[in-house]
Amino acid sequence: MIRAVIFDVGECLVDETTEYGTWADWLGVPRHTFHSMFGAVIAQGRDYRDVFQEFRPGFDLYAERDARAEAGKPEHFGESDLYVDVRQALAELRGDGLWLGIAGNQTVRAGKLLRELFSSDVDLIGTSDDWGASKPDPAFFHRVAEVVPFDVDEMLYVGDRVDNDIRPAREAGMHTALVHRGPWATIQWRSEAAQKIPTFRVDSLLELAPLISQFNR
Template sequence: MIRAVVFDVGECLVDETREYGTWADWLGVPRHTFHAMFGAVIAQGRDYRETFQEFRPDFDLYEEREKRAEAGFPEWFGEGDLYPDVRAALAQLREGGLWLGIAGNQTVRAGRILRELFAQDVDLIGTSDDWGASKPDPLFFERVAEVVPFEPGEILYVGDRVDNDLRPAVAAGMPTALVRRGPWATIQWDSEEARKLPTFRIESLAELPDAIAGFNAGAR
């Protein structure tokens, strides 16, 4: 049975459209040009950070985040950046008695923002910077398994990426859900792995409560 649900952050809970737009502005690149290159890099199976290097070969994301913060433009997201289905889905899952967590590749600053947004909604918030391990490193999912009070097979990991989310979570023994939104899921949706790996393929987080209830009913 599924007893816990752990969510990725970017393009799962948070719509990153505005944030990547600000990165295009920071680079001095038209937003549509930046987004086109972003999609091309993902479609080629490359690390999304290589998008920045296409425009500035010496670009270092961590250094540039610091420069943006010093210039008064730190990374930020808020209530308005959450996907519309997030709050209701979390509330319904909580009402269903499920343990809830958020764990993704995020900075310490992003972790603070997440705690401000979701402190009353979930049982745990963890980030790659907190844990010293980033997806798809298996160590990240070992951390998830350590902090969630259930066995890996009882922990559903929800994400938008086959490569960073589904593949390593399945390798760690966890059921998974692939939500179809954002650039990665849109590009990867019809791939063989996207069809075979996830326990659930969903168009919205609103589908999760019923999907999990049906799965658990069949497991009894």
């Protein structure tokens, strides 16, 4: 049975359109150009951080995050950046008695923002900076398995990327759900891996509660 559901953050719970737009502004390039390059880098199977290198070779993402904060323009997301199905989906899953968590590749600051948004909705919020391990490193998923109070095969990890979320979570022994939104899922959706690996494939998080209920019967 599935007893716990753990969510990725970016393009799963949070629409990152605004955040990446502010990075384009910080770099001084048109948002359309930045987004186009972002898509091209993903389609080529490269790390998304390569986008910044295309515009500014030697770009240090962590240093620039600090510089943005010092300039009064820190990374930020809030209620308006959540996908419209998030609140209802969490409520339905909680109503079904499922244990809920959020765990993704996020900074300490992002972890604070997540706790402000979700502390009363989920049982756990963990970030890669908190744990010193980031996806797709198996250590990240081992950490998730350590802090969730159920067996690993009773966990469902929900994410938008086959490479960063679905494949490594499955290799760790978890069930997985691939949500069809954001640039990665859009590009990867029709791939063989995206069709074969996930336990569930969904267009909306609202599909999860009935699918889990049926799976658990």
